[in-house]
Amino acid sequence: MNLLESLKQKISGDRLSTNETVLLNHSKDESFHSGRLPDAVVFPKDTQEIVEVMKFANQNNIPVTAFGVGSGLEGAAIPMRGGISLDLQEMNKILEINPEDFLVRVQPGVTRKQLNKELGKYGLFFSVDPGADATIGGMAATNASGTTTVRYGAMKDNVRDLEVVLADGRVIRTGGKAKKSSSGYNLTELFVGSEGTLGIFTELTLQVYGISEVIMAARAVFPSVNHAVQAAHALITLGVPIARIELVEGETIKYVNHVIGTNYAEGDSLFLEFHGIKGSVETEVQVTKELFTEFGCYKFEFEIDSLGRTQLWEARHNSLYALIHNNPGKQVMNTDVCVPLSKLADAIEFTRKCMKESELQGDIIGHIGDGNFHAGVLIDPNNPYDMDRANLFNEKIVNFALSCGGTCTGEHGVGLGKMKYQPLQHGEALDVMKSIKQLLDPNGILNPGKIFYS
Structure with a gap:
């Protein structure tokens, strides 16, 4: 047999x-x-x-x-x-909703939209929004984040406990229901972001939040990307508790308008969202509008109803697909660096310069409130000239991010594409990671060939 x-x-x-x-x-x-x-x-x-x-x-x-x-x-x-x-898609049950503790326990195949549909019945929502309707297990495996990270954090900030099957079949739990603990090593954060190389998630306990009384979205248009980045940095510095703040370049908005049928002003823009009670949100929006005028904002429009807000964020999430749709036969190589906020404007200016030098078409979008942005360039994976230029472009962006204390990947994970940057980013700490991998998976059977070269 x-x-x-x-x-x-x-x-x-x-x-x-x-x-x-x-x-x-x-x-x-x-x-x-x-x-x-x-x-x-x-x-x-x-x-x-x-x-x-x-x-x-x-x-x-x-x-x-x-x-x-x-x-x-x-x-x-x-x-x-x-x-x-x-x-793991058949393991898609929501096992427990605990509104009093703002916790939910799910199997790994539950998707983000499925979870939020059920949580909505309790006036709750799960905050992490990477755009795709990914599974919760997959999101935890890559430490996904997305548009709401600036206020609610990434997956590592919202996973309280994991049930994990190790390589040899042992089953462990990594945390608990308490909001904090000083007991032992933080195994939960070790496994979150491990990309399936240390164990298989079978249950996840997540922190959830109450749906705000008032949710308001807005679009602010600026004369340049640099103006938009500086305005976003000023808003964060001021301490306004913004829930989402996303950069979308004007050229990308043209593609989005064409593909999705929206009619947004085609300039370099910030997409924003505010969560809170009526009086506080109105004040925050007014403060934001006044602040942005100091950075050249020439158009500031609100989206109050749920339909308008949904359309706004669908436009943002579909910006990559709009770019591909307008360039049939091409794919996108997407960079994923994250830098300290003080270096964000310099990083994006450097990225735009490198994109021009590469002579590749692309765009820059990003979760600008936490320093994470994506520069996507159009490529033909079967064209060696395209791939050489795109790889060089990506390498320049990563090296710049690392030089100012950033990371080669803010949310997509290491996978295959970022393995070569691990020694430069982590130094001798990479050997510690390999030792942990060897301890938990001595035969190297869990997702081999990922994160670092074995």
């Missing part, structure tokens, strides 16, 4: 597949990185089945790569050494 037949004895029904189409669907994510077919795809239904899969895989040195919905942008879900793609 071969290994696949042995595994079928542990996974009943059609939850183990070697169908060519299923394998192909699990061979890559939304990044430009080349795919790799797994040997089999397993759709576990509970923690115990994952325990059985991990014990079997560990005993037989079979690679296991966790898979959510494939919305990642750095190749973290690509099974680089074949083996088992562990699709």
Whole structure:
């Protein structure tokens, strides 16, 4: 009996597949990185089945790569050494909602929109919004963040506890329900962002928030990107508790208007959102409007109703796809650096200069309130000249970010694309990371070929 037949004895029904189409669907994510077919795809239904899969895989040195919905942008879900793609989408139950403690416990296959639809019945919401309707497990695996991070934090700030199946099949819990603890090592933050290289998440306990009495969105248009960045920095410095503040370049808004059918002013813009009670929000909006005029803001418009706000954030989230739509046959290489706020204007100015020098078309968007921005350039992955220019562009941006104390990835994760920058960013600390990996996964079966070169 071969290994696949042995595994079928542990996974009943059609939850183990070697169908060519299923394998192909699990061979890559939304990044430009080349795919790799797994040997089999397993759709576990509970923690115990994952325990059985991990014990079997560990005993037989079979690679296991966790898979959510494939919305990642750095190749973290690509099974680089074949083996088992562990699709967690059937583990999609919301197990417990605890409104009194502002906590929710979910399985890893629950998606962001699914969770917020259910939480809305209790007047609650989960804050982390990376744009894609990703699974909660995948978001935790990459320490996702997004448009609301400036106020509510990234995944690491909102995960209280994890149930994790280790490489040898042991099941551990990393935290608890309390808001803080000084007991032992912080295993929760160790596993959040580990990209499936240390264990498989089977349950996650998350912090949630009450939906504000008043939510108001706005668009502010500036004469240049630099004016917009400086205005955003001034707003954060002033201490206005902004919930979202996003940079969208004017050229990108042209694409968005064309593809989505909006009619936004086609200038370099900040998209904003304010959360709070009526009086406080009105004051914050007025203060923001007055402050922005000092930085040349020539148009400031509100979106008060939910339909207008939804359209605004759909436009922001779809900006990348609008760029691709206007350039059929191309893909986007997306940079993902994060820098200290004091260096943000310099970083974006440097990025725009490098983009011009590369002679590649692209745009700059970003979660400007926390120093994280994305410069996406259009490429043909099959064109070596395109790839050489794009890789050089990316390298320049990363090196600039690292030189001022930033990071090569603010939210997309390391995956495949950022491995080469790990020694430069972490130095000898990288050896400590490798030691942790060796301790928890001595056979190297968990998502091999990711984060650092083994």
